[in-house]
Structures are given as C-alpha cells and as structure tokens.
Amino acid sequence: MPQILVLAEHAHGVLKPATGAAAGFARQVCAAAGGAFEILVLGAGVGPVAAAAAHYGAAAVLVADAPALQEPLADNYAHLIAEVARARTATLIVAASSTFSKDVLPRAAALLDAGMVSDVVGVQAEAGELVFRRPIFAGNVIATVRLAGAIKAVSVRSGAFAIPPKAEIASNLTPVPVNPGALPSRAAFVSREEKAATRPDPTEARIVVSGGRALKTSEDFERLVGGLADRLGAAVGSSRALVDAGITPNSLQIGQTGKIVAPDLYLAVGISGAIQHLAGMKDAKVIAAINKDADAPIFEIADYGLVADVYAAVPELLAKLKP
Ligand SMILES: Cc1cc2nc3c(=O)[nH]c(=O)nc-3n(C[C@H](O)[C@H](O)[C@H](O)COP(=O)(O)OP(=O)(O)OC[C@H]3O[C@@H](n4cnc5c(N)ncnc54)[C@H](O)[C@@H]3O)c2cc1C
Structure with missing residues (x-):
C-alpha cells in the first residue's frame, strides 16, 4: 500500500x-x-x-x-x-x-x-x-x-x-x-526581485482573460484585456505572439511553453487557437472566444464564440459590465 x-x-x-x-x-x-x-x-x-x-x-x-x-x-x-x-x-x-x-x-x-x-x-x-x-x-x-x-x-x-x-x-x-x-551548501540565496502582483495568478484563478496578436500595443492590452479581467475579478494571460512582440511579459504566457491553466472560464481575446496555446488552456471548464475570423481554430474548442473585432466588442462588453 x-x-x-x-x-x-x-x-x-x-x-x-x-x-x-x-x-x-x-x-x-x-x-x-x-x-x-x-x-x-x-x-x-x-x-x-x-x-x-x-x-x-x-x-x-x-x-x-x-x-x-x-x-x-x-x-x-x-x-x-x-x-x-x-x-x-x-x-x-x-x-x-x-x-x-x-x-x-x-x-x-x-x-x-x-x-x-x-x-x-x-x-x-x-x-x-x-x-x-x-x-x-x-x-x-x-x-x-x-x-x-x-x-x-x-x-x-x-x-x-x-x-x-x-x-x-x-x-x-x-x-x-x-x-x-x-544541509547542502553548494548554493546560497543572494536576493529576490518580485513584482507586486495586482491580479490573481492565472494558474489559480477561477477566470482567466487572455489576449492574442489582435492587441496591437501594451496599452491596448492593458485597457482591453486587463480592463476586462479587472471587471470580472480575473487573472490575465497572453499568447506567445504577444510575448515575442514584447507587448506582454513572459510570466503571462499560457501554453505549451508557458503556464498551464484550467479555470472555470477562459476568455480568449483575439487568439487564433494554435495547438501550442491550446495545450495550456483546453482543460478550462468553459471556453469563450472573440475573434474576427469565423474560421479561427479557437472556435473549434470554444463553448461560446463571438465573431467580432476586439476593438469594438471589448469596449462594448466593458460598458455593459458594472465596474
Ligand atoms: C515550440 C513552440 C512552442 C510554443 N508555445 C506556445 C505557448 O506556450 N503559447 C502560445 O500561445 N503559443 C505558443 N507557440 C506559438 C503558437 O504556435 C502561435 O504562434 C501563437 O499561439 C499565436 O498567437 P496568437 O493566437 O496571439 O496569434 P495569431 O495566430 O496571429 O492569431 C491572432 C488571431 O487574432 C485574430 N484577430 C486579429 N485582429 C483581430 C481583431 N481586431 N479582432 C478580433 N480578432 C482579431 C486573428 O483572426 C487571429 O485568429 C509555440 C510555438 C512553438 C513552435
């Protein structure tokens, strides 16, 4: 036993x-x-x-x-x-x-x-x-x-x-x-640099709002994806495309080479749904996606899909969600 x-x-x-x-x-x-x-x-x-x-x-x-x-x-x-x-x-x-x-x-x-x-x-x-x-x-x-x-x-x-x-x-x-x-003495602790986290950890949060290449700048990401996350009390995530473009920090990356999350709700904002991204979030209980391309692969696994431009749909959503 x-x-x-x-x-x-x-x-x-x-x-x-x-x-x-x-x-x-x-x-x-x-x-x-x-x-x-x-x-x-x-x-x-x-x-x-x-x-x-x-x-x-x-x-x-x-x-x-x-x-x-x-x-x-x-x-x-x-x-x-x-x-x-x-x-x-x-x-x-x-x-x-x-x-x-x-x-x-x-x-x-x-x-x-x-x-x-x-x-x-x-x-x-x-x-x-x-x-x-x-x-x-x-x-x-x-x-x-x-x-x-x-x-x-x-x-x-x-x-x-x-x-x-x-x-x-x-x-x-x-x-x-x-x-x-x-205790072994081969390594000694020198210092720690920690960013004060203002939002929940995506690996522990009930809701994760993630942004993809549709977001053109860090400011847009923060305003739309961050804004939506804050209204929902959610964590923020990102596709690797945005990390590679320097728009989001590596710590936000969800996927095969990022964090693995399984929240109650995963909201993908302007993410295509590449297999490497899906590897990090497809176990979410409910997946919702906003994408302007009706044929985007993310819609194949999404429970709810909205075919729309994120620059129009997210501000509309923000206006409807009470602060
Ligand atoms: C070894 C390896 C490991 C990888 N690991 C990861 C990983 O851990 N995580 C990860 O995410 N990726 C990973 N990738 C990269 C992955 O293959 C994809 O390139 C990446 O996920 C694409 O990110 P994206 O969906 O944001 O961008 P894209 O694939 O470019 O998709 C952008 C989407 O946004 C939509 N869109 C554009 N503009 C708008 C708009 N205004 N409104 C609405 N929709 C819009 C488009 O229709 C498109 O579907 C890995 C790749 C490799 C080779």
Missing part, C-alpha cells in the same frame, strides 16, 4: 490551492490502492501554512520550520524531502505541477533513486500497481505510464484533481528536526 508524502507549496505565508489538488490526488490513490498520506511543509515561520494544510484529511502534517529554510533553495529542500521520505518510509512523493516542483521534485527523486512522472492528470490501480496518465505532444496524446522501483515521484496538474472538502478534524502537526549544518 502506498505511503504518500505530499509537498505543500506556499508563498508569503499562504498555502497555495494547488497543494489541495495534490492532496486530492493522494486521496484518490488511497481510495484506489489503500495506504495513507502525509503533508510536508518546509519553510520558516510556516505555522499558518501548516494549520491550513491540516484540513485536507492527511494522517499528519510534518512541519520543517527553520530559518535556514526561509528561501526555497532546491538543494536544501530536496535534501530534506529525501530525508523525511526515508524516515516516513514514503513510497510516493507528490507535488502540484509548478515552477517550485519542477525545481525541487526531480532532485528529491534522484536522491531517493525514484522514478518520476510529471504533469499527471489521472491515476488508477491495476493489479496492485499504480498507473498514471499524463499529456504528451502538447496535450494531443495521453500517455499511460508505469514507474519501476519502490519509490515514485509525481507532479500532478492542479486542474485535474479536486481539492478535498475541508476536514472537520485537523491533522496532527508533527515537527521535523532540521540541522542547518547538514
């Missing part, structure tokens, strides 16, 4: 909802194959994060809270994850697919000599073995994957697994001793 260790992800003292999806995956595995899951929180001053993680129904929340863990240096975190996994005899290490887990999880897997599969969107037990499903070729093919070895590491797409309902009884918080002297 799998013993699962779920890595918590957090920022600015707040647990990220993607951790809930990783816990949802762990619960699904336990329902299919038995076993139990624990959540590991790493960081400094992470009491509130651990308290929030204690409501996902885990057998325990393991808390490694030390000043040396203030910054998520991948070497340090991977070292501790491997140590905790060994101590708890974990056989499955799980994290949400994210920049954080891309940095940390493969290193932990290597230290544990574990097989790893990323971007998992489905799991089942077959003859006592776990079988994972993950998209490949920009989401056009779903691969079914088995991992050899006693220990496995997986990252899971947060849109694919439901966050567990809040458990009435909180999990026990179990402190994990941290010996700063034993």
Whole structure:
C-alpha cells in the first residue's frame, strides 16, 4: 500500500490551492490502492501554512520550520524531502505541477533513486500497481505510464484533481528536526526581485482573460484585456505572439511553453487557437472566444464564440459590465 508524502507549496505565508489538488490526488490513490498520506511543509515561520494544510484529511502534517529554510533553495529542500521520505518510509512523493516542483521534485527523486512522472492528470490501480496518465505532444496524446522501483515521484496538474472538502478534524502537526549544518551548501540565496502582483495568478484563478496578436500595443492590452479581467475579478494571460512582440511579459504566457491553466472560464481575446496555446488552456471548464475570423481554430474548442473585432466588442462588453 502506498505511503504518500505530499509537498505543500506556499508563498508569503499562504498555502497555495494547488497543494489541495495534490492532496486530492493522494486521496484518490488511497481510495484506489489503500495506504495513507502525509503533508510536508518546509519553510520558516510556516505555522499558518501548516494549520491550513491540516484540513485536507492527511494522517499528519510534518512541519520543517527553520530559518535556514526561509528561501526555497532546491538543494536544501530536496535534501530534506529525501530525508523525511526515508524516515516516513514514503513510497510516493507528490507535488502540484509548478515552477517550485519542477525545481525541487526531480532532485528529491534522484536522491531517493525514484522514478518520476510529471504533469499527471489521472491515476488508477491495476493489479496492485499504480498507473498514471499524463499529456504528451502538447496535450494531443495521453500517455499511460508505469514507474519501476519502490519509490515514485509525481507532479500532478492542479486542474485535474479536486481539492478535498475541508476536514472537520485537523491533522496532527508533527515537527521535523532540521540541522542547518547538514544541509547542502553548494548554493546560497543572494536576493529576490518580485513584482507586486495586482491580479490573481492565472494558474489559480477561477477566470482567466487572455489576449492574442489582435492587441496591437501594451496599452491596448492593458485597457482591453486587463480592463476586462479587472471587471470580472480575473487573472490575465497572453499568447506567445504577444510575448515575442514584447507587448506582454513572459510570466503571462499560457501554453505549451508557458503556464498551464484550467479555470472555470477562459476568455480568449483575439487568439487564433494554435495547438501550442491550446495545450495550456483546453482543460478550462468553459471556453469563450472573440475573434474576427469565423474560421479561427479557437472556435473549434470554444463553448461560446463571438465573431467580432476586439476593438469594438471589448469596449462594448466593458460598458455593459458594472465596474
Ligand atoms: C515550440 C513552440 C512552442 C510554443 N508555445 C506556445 C505557448 O506556450 N503559447 C502560445 O500561445 N503559443 C505558443 N507557440 C506559438 C503558437 O504556435 C502561435 O504562434 C501563437 O499561439 C499565436 O498567437 P496568437 O493566437 O496571439 O496569434 P495569431 O495566430 O496571429 O492569431 C491572432 C488571431 O487574432 C485574430 N484577430 C486579429 N485582429 C483581430 C481583431 N481586431 N479582432 C478580433 N480578432 C482579431 C486573428 O483572426 C487571429 O485568429 C509555440 C510555438 C512553438 C513552435
């Protein structure tokens, strides 16, 4: 039976909802194959994060809270994850697919000599073995994957697994001793430059409004796409065409080489629907698109489509939506 260790992800003292999806995956595995899951929180001053993680129904929340863990240096975190996994005899290490887990999880897997599969969107037990499903070729093919070895590491797409309902009884918080002297010292934290985010993160938002090449300038993008997002309390996204043109920052790119999102509503404004873009948003529950070309591929997957010029349709929409 799998013993699962779920890595918590957090920022600015707040647990990220993607951790809930990783816990949802762990619960699904336990329902299919038995076993139990624990959540590991790493960081400094992470009491509130651990308290929030204690409501996902885990057998325990393991808390490694030390000043040396203030910054998520991948070497340090991977070292501790491997140590905790060994101590708890974990056989499955799980994290949400994210920049954080891309940095940390493969290193932990290597230290544990574990097989790893990323971007998992489905799991089942077959003859006592776990079988994972993950998209490949920009989401056009779903691969079914088995991992050899006693220990496995997986990252899971947060849109694919439901966050567990809040458990009435909180999990026990179990402190994990941290010996700063034993942490790897090959990398040292120097500084962090962070842009103050005024809008939600597209990977976590319920609604994402994305703009494409139809938007001619940064000002137009901000006025039309940003304006629409603000009216809807939504996150903002962008196609790669705008990133390449320097109109939007790389951090907004949705798609195969950008962020993967699965919001309740994805509104594509002047985006053609290239497969590389679809790879990042086609799991949205509802897709709406505005495009002046009735034959644009985006309309093939859109639930709602408006054939119109964005420079006319979006101001009209903005006028109709109450500020
Ligand atoms: C390896 C690789 C990885 C890639 N990764 C990504 C990725 O992660 N994300 C991504 O987005 N792309 C990615 N791309 C690029 C992708 O192939 C497309 O080039 C890109 O998505 C096109 O962006 P777009 O839809 O904004 O532009 P276009 O394809 O040029 O489409 C613009 C659309 O706007 C419509 N339009 C124009 N003017 C107006 C108007 N005034 N009103 C209404 N509609 C209008 C047009 O009809 C058209 O459909 C990748 C490509 C490669 C090769």
